[in-house]
Each structure stands twice: as C-alpha cells, then as structure tokens.
Amino acid sequence: MAHGTQMRRHLCGIQTAWTDAGEAEGAVAAVAEIIDRAALGHLIVFFSPAYDAQTLTAALTARFPGVALTGCSTSGGISPAGSIDRGLVVIAFPRQGFRIVSGLLTDIARLDVEGAASTVRGLRRLLDQGRPDAGSSHRFALSLIDALSNAEETVVSAVAWALDGIPLIGGSAADDLAFRSTVLIHEGALWRDAAVILLVETDFPIRIFKSDNFEPTSRKFVVTAACEEARRVTELNAEPAAREYAMAVGLDPENLTPMSFAAYPLAVKIGGEYYCRSISRVEPDGAMTFFCAIGEGVVMTLAQPRDIVEATRTELENLDAALGGLDLVIGFDCVFRRLDAESRQVRHRIADLYKRYGVVGFETYGEQYRSMHLNQTFTGIAIGRAEVPEDRGVKTTR
Incomplete structure (x- = not known):
C-alpha cells in the first residue's frame, strides 16, 4: 500500500x-x-x-x-x-x-x-x-x-x-x-x-x-442458455450455471466469491489464442453475470493460473x-x-x-x-x- x-x-x-x-x-x-x-x-x-x-x-x-x-x-x-x-x-x-x-x-x-x-x-x-x-x-x-x-x-x-x-x-x-x-x-x-x-x-x-497468467485445462463448458445483452449465463452444459461451474472447481455453489472467480477463470478460444471471460457475480437464481459479452453456443474452457x-x-x-x-x-x-x-x-x-x-x-x-x-x-x-x-x-x- x-x-x-x-x-x-x-x-x-x-x-x-x-x-x-x-x-x-x-x-x-x-x-x-x-x-x-x-x-x-x-x-x-x-x-x-x-x-x-x-x-x-x-x-x-x-x-x-x-x-x-x-x-x-x-x-x-x-x-x-x-x-x-x-x-x-x-x-x-x-x-x-x-x-x-x-x-x-x-x-x-x-x-x-x-x-x-x-x-x-x-x-x-x-x-x-x-x-x-x-x-x-x-x-x-x-x-x-x-x-x-x-x-x-x-x-x-x-x-x-x-x-x-x-x-x-x-x-x-x-x-x-x-x-x-x-x-x-x-x-x-x-x-x-x-x-x-x-x-x-x-x-x-x-x-x-x-x-495474462492463465493457461487452459481440458475441462469445457458450453453456454446452453444465456441473455447476451445482460452478459448473463443461466445454463452451462444444460445445467444451472453456478452449480455446474462450482462442481467443476470443487467449490460450494452457495459460497462462490470474486476470489473464487479469480482463482478459477474461464476462457474462450479466438483465433488460436485463449482470452479470459471473467465472472463478475452469481445471481440469486444461480445464473452468472460476466464482465465480457457471452452468448449461447459459446464454448468456454476452465483455465488455471500460472505464476x-x-x-x-x-x-x-x-x-x-x-x-x-x-x-x-x-x-x-x-x-x-x-x-x-x-x-x-x-x-x-x-x-x-x-x-x-x-x-x-x-x-x-x-x-x-x-x-x-x-x-x-x-x-x-x-x-x-x-x-x-x-x-x-x-x-x-x-
């Protein structure tokens, strides 16, 4: 400081x-x-x-x-x-x-x-x-x-x-x-x-x-339901979004925080490179809102941080x-x-x-x-x- x-x-x-x-x-x-x-x-x-x-x-x-x-x-x-x-x-x-x-x-x-x-x-x-x-x-x-x-x-x-x-x-x-x-x-x-x-x-x-300091893993998520205008994803892999994400990273979906999102980022592949699509928050209904545009059909990859x-x-x-x-x-x-x-x-x-x-x-x-x-x-x-x-x-x- x-x-x-x-x-x-x-x-x-x-x-x-x-x-x-x-x-x-x-x-x-x-x-x-x-x-x-x-x-x-x-x-x-x-x-x-x-x-x-x-x-x-x-x-x-x-x-x-x-x-x-x-x-x-x-x-x-x-x-x-x-x-x-x-x-x-x-x-x-x-x-x-x-x-x-x-x-x-x-x-x-x-x-x-x-x-x-x-x-x-x-x-x-x-x-x-x-x-x-x-x-x-x-x-x-x-x-x-x-x-x-x-x-x-x-x-x-x-x-x-x-x-x-x-x-x-x-x-x-x-x-x-x-x-x-x-x-x-x-x-x-x-x-x-x-x-x-x-x-x-x-x-x-x-x-x-x-x-950036992340690299892709083999775990994939397909956005199966979303409101693109609000950057809001309701389903991943046809399951409630927050629950599916939390299960993949071994966390309780009720206790997801910005620190969780920072530690387990999601990325999309564009032109051969991976770019992060950060989650800003989990909504009360279990949907997830993102900092970037996201739409149905997009494939996201779970990433792991490097040093x-x-x-x-x-x-x-x-x-x-x-x-x-x-x-x-x-x-x-x-x-x-x-x-x-x-x-x-x-x-x-x-x-x-x-x-x-x-x-x-x-x-x-x-x-x-x-x-x-x-x-x-x-x-x-x-x-x-x-x-x-x-x-x-x-x-x-x-």
Missing part, C-alpha cells in the same frame, strides 16, 4: 502524483501542491469511488484551470509507490513532447457505431492539423469506458475500425466490486453510459502490451529491453488479478515490480487491447527513455 502523497517526474516530462487522502477536496489539494503546473497539457485522473465525484471534478477544475481533464472511477489505483485501495492517481502530461486530443461517446448501451467512428476520425483529423509530417511520430489511443453499460465490445470495435491502425489500449471504469455506479470525467463534467477516447502523439518511443509474479516480471523485462529502458508504464490491471495475487499472498511482489518499472494506472472491470475487450489481463502503454535536451530541465525522482 502507498501512504501519504507523492510525486514522480519522469524523463519524458510526465509527472505522476498519488495520494490516499480520505476525501476529494483534500486529495486534489495534496496533489496540486506538488505538481508543477507550468506548461501542463492534459490531466488523466483515476479515483476511488469513495470520493464524491462531483466535488473531485470541481476541485480539479479549480486547481488546474485551463488544463484538459479526463478520468474515471476505479477498484483501486496503481502508483509507482504501490497500490492505492482508496485514493487518487494523477498523470500530468506536459504540452512539450505530447499532443493529446480527446472525445466523448455517449449512450454507449445503444451505440451509434457510425457516429462513434465519425467522432474518432474527427479526432485523427484534429491531431493531424498543421502537421505536414503527421503520422511520423509515435501514436496510440487510450479508452476509458463505463463498464456498467455492458458495451465495451461494441465501443472497441467501432473505435478500432476508425483508428485505422493506431493501437488502442484502455480500461473499464470500476467501483470497487459494488457494481452500482461507475463514472467518467471529460472536460470538467461527469458522464455515465459513456466512453472517453484520447488520441496521443508523442516524441518518445512507445509500445503497447498485454499480459502471476513471473508472468508480470517477464512482460515488464521484455518491454524494458525492447525500449532500451522503461521510463513510465500506464497500466490497466484487472481487479481479479489483484484478488488472485492477494489469495496467493504475492500482492507485495507485484507492487515491487510496478515500483521498479514505474507503473501507474488503475484496477479495472475489463481491459481493452487493439480491437478486443479482455478480462483478467494487464494491458497498457510503455513509454521508453529517450535523449532529453538539457534545456528542458527535466529531472526524475526514483
């Missing part, structure tokens, strides 16, 4: 700040005091659902006037000093070295796919304006999506189509496993049933990634080598990975890795990677080190 309020200035000029202050105004005041506000271009914030979101947004707007602001609620923050169960994480982008444009997709539960694609194309044109060499720099797109709209697959498909090759990464807003209210911030206002899309162009080397510490270490080491040294990683980490790490008593070892490699981000209800919506995965954008002109005066604290 991270305690107090801290800030790190990265070589690329990004400042990351974090606090576990107990209330919204105090949290904003704490980070505003230590962030250098000169030449800020964009703030991305990840915040605890324990904060009053309206108060938080008003305080951020007042403390950082004229600075573009986006963000979302979480199931926990990730900072270079460790995990933050209740608090605020801020990523402050400088104007120099980063060009960022953002847009909002609304009513995503009934998404107008062509309208969403048009919005993204408009962001691409805006990023290209006045830049004859547009496209020669490093670009990525970042998505923050309201998880409770059950619309990530549709949003990601429409956005990826319109990005025309610009890689997409992101996370689904969360609310600490309450499943009551996830919220986004865009341009000083709060939004639900929405998605925020940012396009980022930078002078620094970047690489997107995804990492989460080694899988994470390998991914970060590979990124570090590929980029010639990591400066910062903006990460989207499924909340079930945290639960799995806690159950295996290795959460502190994951935190040590995140500290070593400068990971900052949040714990999600789902992760986006290119054109896919995923579960129980760690995705993100890694920013590498580059030569920094002396007159920029950038310092790093580690």
